[in-house]
Amino acid sequence: DLVVVDPDHYRQQPLPAWDGTQFYAYASVTEVQPSRTYYADIPVGWKIGRNPAWGSDLIDQSAPGWPEFFATRVIAPLWAQGYRGFFLDTLDSYRLAERFDEQAQQQGLVQLIRGLHQRFPGIRLMLNRGFAILPRVASQNDYALAESILTNTDISTGQFALLSRNEFDQAAAQLHHVVVFAPHLQLLTLDYWNQEDAIGLERIYAAQRAE
Numbered sequence: 001d002l003v004v005v006d007p008d009h010y011r012q013q014p015l016p017a018w019d020g021t022q023f024y025a026y027a028s029v030t031e032v033q034p035s036r037t038y039y040a041d042i043p044v045g046w047k048i049g050r051n052p053a054w055g056s057d058l059i060d061q062s063a064p065g066w067p068e069f070f071a072t073r074v075i076a077p078l079w080a081q082g083y084r085g086f087f088l089d090t091l092d093s094y095r096l097a098e099r100f101d102e103q104a105q106q107q108g109l110v111q112l113i114r115g116l117h118q119r120f121p122g123i124r125l126m127l128n129r130g131f132a133i134l135p136r137v138a139s140q141n142d143y144a145l146a147e148s149i150l151t152n153t154d155i156s157t158g159q160f161a162l163l164s165r166n167e168f169d170q171a172a173a174q175l176h177h178v179v180v181f182a183p184h185l186q187l188l189t190l191d192y193w194n195q196e197d198a199i200g201l202e203r204i205y206a207a208q209r210a211e
Helices: 066-080 102-119 134-140 165-181 198-210
Strands: 001-005 020-026 047-049 056-059 085-089 124-128 144-148 152-155 159-162 186-190
Touching: 001 056, 020 066, 056 165, 066 102, 102 134, 124 134, 134 165, 144 165
Parallel strands: 001 020, 020 085, 085 124, 124 144, 144 186
Antiparallel strands: 047 056, 152 159
């Protein structure tokens, strides 16, 4: 039903015309890796930190020129390729910076998302996490994806673990709160686990669907 691809790795054009299948293009918002074609054109002053786990730079969402840059250099080329749906990732990553203004970062993200709707009529968006801003933009989007709310992965060791019930309940409460404002919004969850542990995978699916 729904396929998310990274256009830098999936280059088939035009997109397959699979009946009933929607294609969403991956786009990282707060983090940018050096491998992206537009990386070199990002002003140094917009970079507020690093995420060493992925080797990416953190972008200041309150930078006045960032929403226009993101729309022009990231989304517009993909729109021209035929994508109409976009998976917006790393909406919370600004919190990895040593110093940031929470409200300014949130407002910048809201402005960026609203700007995409104005510039690209009919655009469809899937937001990964970004729970803090969801109530302000939920009505303009199609999907809210909650990544890693039941399980946690240690990137350095490759170990998987279940999060506490309290941690899950906090995320779930935020998602249910958003549905009140946007009942059309479809909720998705994305968790990681050892693919050889079939019983564990079944338990994760069952737990998420039960919620």
